[in-house]
Amino acid sequence: MGKYFKIGVLLFFLSIAYFGFTNYPKLELISGFSSKNVASAHFIDKRSKKDIEKNDNDFDVISWASSQINEAEQSATATVLGLKKRKAIYREGLGATLINDNFDVTKPYEIPKRTKSNNSLPFPYGDLEPKDTFFSNVDYTKLNQAVANAFDAEGYNDKKTRSILVIYKDKIIAEKYVEGFTKHSLILGWSMTKSVTGTLFGILQKQGRFDIYKPAPIVEWQSDNRKNITTNDLLHMNSGLEWEEQYDKICDATKMLFEAEDMSWSQLIKPAIFKPNTHWNYSSGTTNLLSGILRKQFKTHQEYLDFWYSALIDKIGMHSMIVETDMVGNYVGSSYAWATTRDWSKLGLLYLHKGNWNGEQLFDPSWAKYVSTPTNTSEGRYGAQFWLNAGGKYPSAPKNMYYCSGFQGQKIFILPSQDMIIVRMGLTDDHQFDFDGLLKGIVGSVKKN
Template identity: 70%
Template sequence: MKKFIKYFALALLAAVIIIFAVNYPKLDLISGFSAKSIASGHFLDGRQQQLIESGDNDIDMVRLAKNEIDEQGNFATASFYGLKKRKAIYREGLGVTLINDDFDATKPYDVPKRHFAKNTLPFPYGNNEPKDTVFNNIDYKKLNQAVASAFDKNSEKIKRSRSVLVIYKDHIVAEKYVTGFNKDSKILGWSMTKSITATMFGVLQKQGKMDINKPAPIADWQRDKRAKITINDLLHMNSGLEWEENYEKICDATTMLFQAEDMGKVQLEKPAIFEPNAHWNYSSGTTNLLSRILRNQFKTHQEYLDFWYSAFIDKIGMNSMIVESDMAGNFVGSSYGWATTRDWAKFGLLYLHKGNWNGEQLFDESWAKYVATPTHGSNNRYGAHFWLNAGGKYPDAPKDLYSCNGFQGQMIFIIPSKDLVIVRMGLTDDNAFDFNDFLKGILGSFKK
């Protein structure tokens, strides 16, 4: 019996050692995710640590991280039982950046110059409260029931919606928030930020400063077959470049987001393994490369920072939006855009109106069609940094629906045929939240 116990103990110890050895490399990602999440949620949206830990950080392994907030130093740290301690710093104007030990936090840095236009207009063209409007073709009881059904009852953690907003003909017809969140709460859009980044190219094209069909202006690519890759290929995620995006493991995407100093370089340095326009492959690295390409369109870093806001974001009154930067100072265009639910909805409305914002054309009408046209190899699921319903992913929604999608079910649904924009922010994706049923309920409240 003693010999059995001895061998059992040794086997158990060996198993623990193996499990630790396998998971140790992941600790950088776990503590990095936690530190960044805690710092951003707290310093950008004023959330208390407990709310962030029970919400944003309620993810396997991440919930085990030990977090601390330094109010005076404007940073947060996280570690996994004292191991792999990571630090994320807040800088006003740039949001939060996850840093390494080599980062000099005392070095001066440029900050975007923001312009918040003051007007007395109601939402969406101003920031005053929307006008009350009743539409005869809406069954408001059904609509409110459909919206309410997106939220958990009592203390459940199943659907985990934080906000739902429905806009019809430029009017808010339904709006609901979970306890702890309201119309002024900034919420991370994750990959919805990709659609923001793509829009910058639409704006540049309208201004005559960008031809997306020309080869990407990257000197290192001119010596090999990557020289044929165009901006258009990058926007469609079919450049042919090597990339792995799997958040269940250490991969290109997780290494980039939680370890890279210059996130745009990660995809830039990858080899081409397919011809352009021959293989669709979703890549956050591609979007950060596009952000880096945008940087190189301007003579100074200040001009690059300002352009995102002056030419587009603040132009449509998305004044709550912050796009966070990496250690190199470039915007993390793949993942780190924060805004209120109403401001995310304004972005959807800009596309619903084909680039026209209260009379000003920010990008060509054709750009809205461009981003919503299926890219080769995507099975009608993807356009140019937007997701599509052309292939019938949501069978009870119109085929012309297209959307900005983000991790854990951040969604902006744009439905031109119904004159609708629907926003849902939360902590669950398709595996736990039935988006088709959600859309069916809302669309069913509109009388034909």
């Protein structure tokens, strides 16, 4: 008995040692994710720490972290078993930022100037409630069933959908929220933010202020083979630059989001390992590099901060949206935009109408075709900061559908042939949630006129 007990104790301590050896390097990333997510969800969407930890930070190794909120200094901290303490601070107008020990919290900072349209129009072009509209070609029973099926039945928690919004011919025909969320709830879009960032280049191009087909304006690349990389290559994730994006391990993407002071620098310093336009590779670092390129188009930091809102976000009435910044003031264009479900839908509507927002042309109609045309070597999966169905990922949806997509299943589906936008926000992606079934049910409920 004593012999087996000793062996058991030895195996126990060996397992503890192995666990520590393999996971200790990840602890800083875990506590970083937790503190950042708690700070953002609490101070932006006013949710409680208990709710955030139970519903947002309860997956994989992130659940190991314990968080605390400091209301007075508007911050959140997190540790893993008391180790690797990380802190995120909230600043009005800039959202929550994960900081390090070198960050000066007393340093003055600029915030974006916001403008709010003041009109008496209903959604989507104004702030009034949408008018009730009945379409004779819509099977509302089938539609509502498809939407209801996207949510968990009582006693279950596997689909984890938070909201569904369906817009047909500019009218809301279905809208549903899980308990605890409403049309006023701000939800993190994660990588749907990439589509916001990409759109700004379309706006600059229409204004004659930027040419995406010229070599990217990056001084550090001019003395090596990266000098031939164009902004067009970057928008298509086809630059040939080295990058690893895999969130279950320490990689380029996780180090950027949870350690870097200047996230635009993370991709900039990487070498080219392929020729441009020969190797598609999804990279959040590339989008944050694009955010850095945008910053250099303006004389002042204030102009850069304002442009995102004045040229796009507030221009189309996405007044709830806030895009968060890194430690040096760059918008984290890869990942950190928050907005209500209705406001997220407006980005889709802008593309459905090929850049025309209630009579004003924000980008050329050709830009919508540009972002929805498959990138070379992506096998029909990707365009320019938008995902595509050209390769048939969702067989029940039309091939010309394209969409914004974010971590844990944030989606804005743009269906030009159906004159339809479908938004789904939640906490589960394709491996857990049946997006094809959702699309099949909604699209199948509307007969073409």
